[in-house]
Amino acid sequence: MIAVPRAQLRRPLLSSVLHILSVLFVFDLVFAVTSRSLFSACASLALVGLVAAVSNAKYESLREPFVFTDLSLFSQLFSHPRLYLPFLSVGKVVAIGAGIVLVIAGFIVERPVLPGSRALVWLAAVLPFALAFPVAARLPLTLDPYVDQCRNGFFAVFVAYLLNGLRPATFRRFREVVAAGPFATGKPIRCPDVILIQSESFFDARRLGDEVAPELFRRFDDARREAVWHGEITVPAWGANTMRTEFAVLTGTESFSLGYARFYPYAFVRNKIASLASWFGRCGYDTVAIHPYYADFFGRDRVFPLLGFARFLDIRHFASASRAGPYVADASVAEAIVAELEAADDDRPRFVFAMTMENHGPLHLEQVLPGESSSRHTLGEHASWRDLTAYLRHIENADAMIGRLLDHLRTSDRETVVCFYGDHVPALPHVFEKLGVNPQHSDYFIWRNYGADAPERRNLAAEELGAALLRVVQDHGNRAEQPHASEKAT
Incomplete structure (x- = not known):
C-alpha cells in the first residue's frame, strides 16, 4: 500500500497469488544463500519497499510507475547519477539508507541455521519462481502501468511485466x-x-x-x-x-x-x-x-x-x-x-x-x-x-x-x-x-x-x-x- 498510485484493497486473486509467490521466491533465494530466516524475511520486505520507493520517486516526476525495463537503466544510475539521483527526496534517501543499514545489521546479528538438505532449500526457491510464470501470463493486463497498478497492486504488476516481457514471444513480436x-x-x-x-x-x-x-x-x-x-x-x-x-x-x-x-x-x-x-x-x-x-x-x-x-x-x-x-x-x-x-x-x-x-x-x-x-x-x-x-x-x-x-x-x-x-x-x-x-x-x-x-x-x-x-x-x-x-x- 506504500506504492503510488494506490491499488484497490480488493484485488484479483491472480495478482495476490503472484505477489505472494514473488516475495516467497525472494525469501527462499536469500535463505538458500545465507541460511538466516529472519534476515531473509527482512531482506524480502526491504527489497519490495526499495523498489516501491524508487517507483514513487519516478511517478512523482514522470507520472509513470517503475517498470521492468527500468532495470536495464540501473547501471546508468552510477555512470550518470545527475540524471537520476536528484529525483529521490531526502526522506526517501534516508529511508533507503536506514533500511540497508538495518538489513546488514540483521545479517551480522542473526546466526545461520544449517538446513537439513541443501537440495530442498534450493527446490523451495525454484518452485515459486516456476509457478509465477503461468500466473503472470494469465494476469489480465492493459500495459498501461497506471491502470494495471491501480487494479493489481505495484509489485504484482512489476513482476508480471518482468516475467512476461522476458518471454521469447516478446522478442518475436518486436521483430515482426x-x-x-x-x-x-x-x-x-x-x-x-x-x-x-x-x-x-x-x-x-x-x-x-x-x-x-x-x-x-x-x-x-x-x-x-x-x-x-x-x-x-x-x-x-x-x-x-x-x-x-x-x-x-x-x-x-x-x-x-x-x-x-x-x-x-x-x-x-x-x-x-x-x-x-x-x-x-x-x-x-x-x-x-x-x-x-x-x-x-x-x-x-x-x-x-x-x-x-x-x-x-x-x-x-x-x-x-x-x-x-x-x-x-x-x-x-x-x-x-x-x-x-x-x-x-x-x-x-x-x-x-x-x-x-x-x-x-x-x-x-x-x-x-x-x-x-x-x-x-x-x-x-x-x-x-x-x-x-x-x-x-x-x-x-x-x-x-x-x-x-x-x-x-x-x-x-x-x-x-x-x-x-x-x-x-x-x-x-x-x-x-x-x-x-x-x-x-x-x-x-x-x-x-x-x-x-x-x-x-x-x-x-x-x-x-x-x-x-x-x-x-x-x-x-x-x-x-x-x-x-x-x-x-x-
Whole structure:
C-alpha cells in the first residue's frame, strides 16, 4: 500500500497469488544463500519497499510507475547519477539508507541455521519462481502501468511485466512489428540534405497560458510560417524516456504495437532493422547521428549502427563546445550540424539526426538569478516558478538554434529539408499542477529551403513523422520549378 498510485484493497486473486509467490521466491533465494530466516524475511520486505520507493520517486516526476525495463537503466544510475539521483527526496534517501543499514545489521546479528538438505532449500526457491510464470501470463493486463497498478497492486504488476516481457514471444513480436515498418523500401526522386532534430523537452509552452512570453518562440514561429507542414505531435513519453519517441520517429512503429518492448525498445534491438537512417543510407546518403552526451546512454552506441547510422558524434566531439547549464548548448549542436553540411561531398547528400541535451533536467538543480523570470513569464520570482524559468531559458536557446540553422540554409546552395520536433514535454508536474494544465503533446515543423507553398497544419503521431518527412523529401511537383531560398533572397 506504500506504492503510488494506490491499488484497490480488493484485488484479483491472480495478482495476490503472484505477489505472494514473488516475495516467497525472494525469501527462499536469500535463505538458500545465507541460511538466516529472519534476515531473509527482512531482506524480502526491504527489497519490495526499495523498489516501491524508487517507483514513487519516478511517478512523482514522470507520472509513470517503475517498470521492468527500468532495470536495464540501473547501471546508468552510477555512470550518470545527475540524471537520476536528484529525483529521490531526502526522506526517501534516508529511508533507503536506514533500511540497508538495518538489513546488514540483521545479517551480522542473526546466526545461520544449517538446513537439513541443501537440495530442498534450493527446490523451495525454484518452485515459486516456476509457478509465477503461468500466473503472470494469465494476469489480465492493459500495459498501461497506471491502470494495471491501480487494479493489481505495484509489485504484482512489476513482476508480471518482468516475467512476461522476458518471454521469447516478446522478442518475436518486436521483430515482426519493426520488420513491417514503412522504411524498408523506396527511393527519393531528388536527394536534398535532410536534417532531423530532436529537441530535448521542447513544446510550445505558450499553451501553458498568456503568462509565457510569446517572443521566446519568435524563430520557431518564423519556421512554421515558412514550413511545408507543422503542428502538434503525440509522443509515447511524458517528462522523460526520450528513447520511446526517438524509436517511434526513426522506425515508424507505433509504441503500443510493441507490447512489453514499448517501455524501452532499444533493449530489444538485437539485429539490423529498417529505419529512416537505413532508408537514406540505402539511397546513397551519408548518415550521421549527433548527440552531445555519452554514446552509451540508452545503449545508442550499440543500437545506432543497427539502425543504419554510419557515424555517431557523441560528447567527445564536443570537448571544447560551450555549455548552457550543465550540458552542451544547443548553439554548439547547431554549429556541429552546419559543419557537417559544409564538409559534405557535393555528390553525396547527408542525413543528419541531431539530438539536443541542453534542456534536460533536473531543472531544480539549476541556478536562477533574481530578475531572470521577468523576460520569460509574468508569474513572478517566487521559488515555485524557478524550474519554469530555467526551462524557458533553454527554450529561448532552442529557438535561437532554429534561427541560426535556418538562416544558414537560406543562403546555402544545397537543397535541404529540416524536420524539428520535441521528444516530450518537460518534467514539471508541480508547475503544471499549479497552473491547472496538463500538457501532453510536443510540436514539430518540416521546412525546406527550396520550393514554396502555404504551410499546412497537421497534427501527427510520433510514428507518422518520419513518413511525413519522406513525403516532403520526395515531393517535387510544382515546387521543383520554384526558386531556391537563396535565389529568392537575392
